[in-house]
Amino acid sequence: MNWNRIRDKIDETVTAIAAGMSIKDIREMLRGEPPSSRPNPRYRVHTTSFWFHIRPRWYPKSVTRFTYTFALGWISVFLLIIEGITGLILMIPYTPSPERAYFDMLNIIGGVPFGDLMRDIHRLAAEAMVVSVVLHGARVFITASYKRPRTFNWVVGVILGIITLIFSYSGYLLTWDQIAYWAITIGSSMAETVPLIGNQLILLLRGAPEVGAAGLLRFYTAHVVILPIAMVCMLGVHYYKVVRQGFSRPPGLEEELEGKKEERVPFLPDILIREALWAMIGIFILVVVAAFLWNAPLEDHADPYLTPLHATAPWYFLWVQGLIKLPDVFGPIEGKFVWGVLVPTLVFGLIFALPYIDRNPRRRWQDRKLLLGIGGLFALALVILTYMGTPRYGLGTPPADEIILEFAPGDREGQIHQLPYEALIDGTYDTSTFTTLSPPLPLEKFLAALKARIESEEGLPDGWAELTIQTWQRDLKRINLTIIWMEEGQAVTRAEDVYIHRQAH
């Protein structure tokens, strides 16, 4: 056997795969030695390799400083790749149909090997990606990196940000559980408020007047085909622009460096090895959190006939929900349209146009006080509106209704359903007078929790509850929960009947 020929063949193959770098070149690179062949084979990679030609050959040293970019653009790309890989795996056991989707989710969690891990990582990286993309946009704003010549890339970036949000939102429906179903139903109903074309928009989004099979299929197609294609195309432009225009330098340093030659950090090997290390650390963190510390939420099966008590948008859209709670002061024009559609569209329009509105060429903080101040106020408004979007703010569900829904609702599962059938002992119980045995019976624990909940509720002065349990038919209990409290010297009541069958347990 001719060993030399085999060695040459291996070298040839490695050179082809490594886009022009032989084994010797790779060895030199990894040892940190200068390249011995000319032209520099490490540069050749950038022109001949599909994967590397969108990366610069070298970075200016000031840009590699972590505290300048916080690597947020890089983290966004890393998370997108993780989403792509886990998403493709999840497509195998998942069917986008209302009959199957939820049960496929249960199977992914409990039956498919590593399914739960894949789902948790997909969900975790999705949430993290929204955060990193928003923070990356904020970094570009704060360091004024959107100014000429990078104005166009800012616009491309905002489109990428919007694609990320739609990605997350469309993924949200795929679990086909209560929260997903209602968040999408309520979210897409915003389109209905648009004058003239509202109904057409709804049909376009949902494929039918209500969210159902057609809507699920549309969201799925968007999630796994349209958005990935759009994302990859736009990201290609974003990267191309970053490489072509060069990175912006930290604002203060830019002036200092003018005319001087800045130290360069080569992409191969310095940057690539650092990135490979961080990618490993990133995957390690995602796997540990997803496997041991956190579980992606999944509620009950979607039910079009049962509106959950607090249907909230995903957290990154709570600010829109907060906006809708603002007073309706627009006369004939529907407030939901103005606050929920017009204002967010205007906000995104302003963000798009930022580099064309802000014509001040200076990038140092001292010269941008006004705009940075406005940016700060904008961030503060987002935080406040997000809080207002949560059910904690001004939702107006009467406290007694909340308690009934929590403890003994007639149309869904409440705490009373958690009790064993035998624990539902016939009788009338009054939370203001009852005493517990030691150890307490399950029903007594329930009553104690009910009592504590009513007493901690400010909206129910001098409140107490009466619980009546009767055997209504064979193996069927009728339970009546009445909450009583005082309002302006008068007793007010709110009551609910619940029927529980022995077989329901």
Ligand code: HEM
């Ligand atoms: C690029 C290719 C992607 C593919 C092929 C893909 C595929 C899928 C599939 C099949 C599901 C349903 C299974 C499940 O819910 O676990 C899903 C869910 C989801 N996806 Fe993606 N996805 C991709 C990217 C993304 C991105 C970039 C994001 C967010 C920025 C995202 C966010 C979500 C969310 C939030 C869910 C619901 C997760 C859950 O609670 O289970 N996906 N995706």
Ligand code: HEM
């Ligand atoms: C999926 C979303 C996005 C990805 C994957 C992404 C990726 C990147 C990467 C890798 C860079 C190189 C510098 C760095 O790491 O910071 C970059 C730069 C840049 N990005 Fe993004 N980006 C995204 C969204 C955005 C958004 C939402 C904006 C604006 C609102 C934006 C505006 C810019 C600009 C102007 C630059 C040039 C910055 C400079 O030279 O300092 N990008 N982006």
